Amino acid sequence: MGFDFNHLIELIPDINQAFFETMYMIAISLVVAIVIGLPIGILLYVTDKGLFLENRWVKNTAGFVVNMVRSVPFIILLVALIPLTEFLVHTTIGPAAASVSLSVAAIPFFARIVESAFREIDKGVIEAAIAAGATPWMLIKDVLLLEARSGIVSGITLTLISLVGFSAMAGVVGGGGIGDLAIRFGYYRYDNTIMIATVVILIVIVQLIQIFGDLITKVVDKR
DSSP: OOOOHHHHHHTHHHHHHHHHHHHHHHHHHHHHHHHHHHHHHHHHHHTSTTSTTOOHHHHHHHHHHHHHHHTSOHHHHHHHTHHHHHHHHSOSSSHHHHHHHHHHHHHHHHHHHHHHHHHTSOHHHHHHHHHTTOOHHHIIIIIIHHHTHHHHHHHHHHHHHHHHHHHHHHGGGTOOHHHHHIIIIIITTTOHHHHHHHHHHHHHHHHHHHHHHHHHHHHHOOO
């Protein structure tokens, strides 16, 4: 069956629901990734060798946990986290359940991006702040976060785009959203109309995220 515009009109309510489910999953996961991933990224950087809170044990432990989670393919992570998902949201299907796995996948991803953004900072700026008597909290708040803000915004953009792809995969296990719509209607029912529509929607979402992310990055980049 080819593309049928009239059939697409009939599916608009389902597409709208899937779109908002995807946005719901992504919003929750992004907030969790920033709230938890940002401090972890800071920890990974400031405890590194030669930095002002150098701690080899903390650095290696945090790095190991982050790498361990990142090494697990997302589709496997979805299944492995079913017990945790059921404990937290009392269900294993739907957008809320998928948000748990999405958040767990996004946290280490964003943490590494934050760490990389800090590594772009000129070490001389940090050394000058230390010489001026800045405390570790002041260094983090007034130097690291300020100097790396454009890199962090770019990281948020990249994380959002990754979450769009992950959220589509969540549909395979009943996570809801656009991916679920594509599987249920497009794949199982051999509906090319809905399959093409979902692909186009995902492309548009990613393009918009990238455009707005680049604009915000340019605004906050004062270099």
